[in-house]
Amino acid sequence: MPLSDDEKTLLNRLQIKVLRTQRRNRVLEAYYEGEQRVEQLGLAIPPELRRFLTIAAWPGTYADEIAARTTLEGFELPDATEADSELWRIWQANGLDAESKLGQLDAIVRGGSFVVVGAGDADTPDAPSPEGGDDDRERSAEIPLITVESSDEMAVELSPRTRQPIAAAKFYTDDSVAHATLYMPNVTIWLERRNAAWVEVDRNEHDLGVVPVVPLVRGARLSNRDGRSIFTRIISLTDAAARALTNGQVATEALAVPQRHAAGMKPEDFRDKDGNPLPTWEAYFGAVWATQNPDAKFGSFSAADLANFDTIVSLYAKLVSGVSGLPMRYLGQATTNPPSAEGILADESRVIKQVEDFQTALEASYERAMKIAVRIRDGRWDPRMEQLETQWRSAATPTRAQAADAAVKLVQQKIIPREAAWVDLGYSAARRKKFAELFAAEEARDPILEIARALPAQQAAGGPVPADVGG
Structure with missing residues (x-):
């Protein structure tokens, strides 16, 4: 079936x-990647010295830190614990432990990425079923195919009313x-691409x-539902730091070592004993610093103080820290004392909140994707999926001892269960399930608990109470 005019217009758009x-x-x-081109004013560094360009890789550090703290751990249905x-x-069968991380990083760097949900088939790889057996390939057809796509290849149009893709x-x-896939609500x-035109190959109603x-949007x-990069506010500061670093690199090459000068020299002073001109490097590194010319005078300039470059780069780092919320130590700025556990938490509070x-933005997207996946798998919309909750790993970085100490106190005070x-x-x-099984097996072997469990039955039968139980 050829594309309709509306479909062609939509695809081109x-x-x-x-x-x-x-x-x-x-x-x-x-x-x-730290490979951006930085425009120079041309006053301090001429074009031929652009090879000294030095980049401050702060945007990559910022993105990686936010991405590393964003980890999905599961989905919880209503009335479930x-x-x-x-x-x-479904999530793990599609390799989304890793793929979701890639999509999240793209959303952070570029502002958005996409999750596409489709029907699974016999060629879709799947993790082995819990029951084992040789029918894993058949089972994979029951698992919807979920992929994460780049904004380099995909775009959506949103409904102005529902804010969902149309x-x-x-x-x-x-x-x-060249290939294209056009997704619409029912097809x-x-x-x-053939002969400069899009030709339909297949369609699924x-x-x-x-x-x-x-869409996964950050x-x-x-006014902009497509999202924006996390770099938006620090690009100009990063470029300014790169210019300062480049100026410092040139100054290090040219001015860090004291420059020498000679006055009163004659052309013949720059020739060897045979009358041949001296190579430039040989003249510079010592050949002309001893001469029989009585009018020659030698001296040296003071080496340049490069501390001003450290000052300006530190200033830009502080500005980036103020805009992004990144602690100064993440920007290569050493602090006086090692931070304490409480200091780390306070220092990272803005990053944690980000x-x-x-x-929160990802929750709605992942929950919608899983809702569609269940619809594809079951052939009907599951009303329970409307209340699906997403579980996330804590974005904070407490020490292991801190977290364990807090958990022990909460359990001992019966504020939360084990x-x-x-x-x-x-x-x-999976590990929590294994822990529960291990604790159940341990309690089954505990003789005191075994006696305690037997007491109600013995008392009901009028039997004697063991001598070592009670006062």
């Missing part, structure tokens, strides 16, 4: 959006052939009623 995003992404990626094992099975498209090249269309694409605003806000303490300590659902 989304492709233009992808091309615009690619240009912006190239700049942001350069800042993340543990992460749902089936939802987590269309999306992915553009990519495989074996020198997905696969296309190839899935009748989901929603676009199976979910820094969205009412991560928690980012997690299982809740395991969650606070960051243990996974």
Whole structure:
């Protein structure tokens, strides 16, 4: 079936959006990798000395720190006390432990990435089933396929009313052939570029009623739902620091060593005993500093004091710290004393809050993706998924001893149960289940608990109470 005029217009509109995003992404990626080009005023450093360009890699440090603290640990359905094992099975079968981290980092650096949900098939790799057996390949068809996509290849259009995607498209090249996938609420269309036109290859009338694409967005605003990079406010300061560092690099090469000078020299003083001109390096490193010319006078200039470059770079680091919330030690600025555990927590409070806000933005996206995945798997919308909760690892960095001490006190005072303490300590659902089994086995072997469990039955039967029990 050929594309309708509306579908062609929609596809072209989304492709233009992808091309615009690619240009912006190239700049942001350069800042993340520390490979950006810095425009010089041309006053201090001429173009031929651009090889001395030195970059302050603060944007990459900022992005990596936020990404490292953003870790999803599970999904919890209403009225449940543990992460749902089936939802987590879907998550892990698609390798989202690692893939979600990539998508989150792209959202931090570029402002957004995407999660695409589709039907699984027999070719989709899957983790072995808990029951084992040889039917893992068949089981994989029951698990929806969830992938994380880059904004270099994908774009969406949002409904002005619901703020949810009403269309999306992915553009990519495989074996020198341009491909596109157009996602709409009730149909997905696969296309190839042939003779400068998009030709439909296949389509799937899935009748989901929603676009199976979910944006992962950082820094969205009412005026910009596509999000913005975390670098936006520190790019100019990073460039300023790079210019100062580059000036310092040139000054180190040219002025850090005292420069010598000679006056009253004649052309023949720069020739060897055979009358040949001296090489420049030989003349500089000593050949002319001893001469029979009585009019020659020698001296040296003072070496330049480079401390001013440290001062200006430290100033820019403080400004970046003030804008980003990163502690100064993350920007290469040493503190006088090693920070205490309480000091670390206070120092990182703004970073922690940024991560928690980012997690809140991601929650709605991941929960919507899992809701669509369950719809694809079961063929119906599960009303319980409307109250799905996402579990996150703590964004703070308390010491292990601090966390354990707090957990022990909360359990001893019966503020939280033992299982809740395991969650606070960051243990996974699988390890918490194993802990519960180990504790149950240990309690079953405890002779005192065994006697205590037997007491009610013995008392009801009128039997004697063991002598070592009671007062």
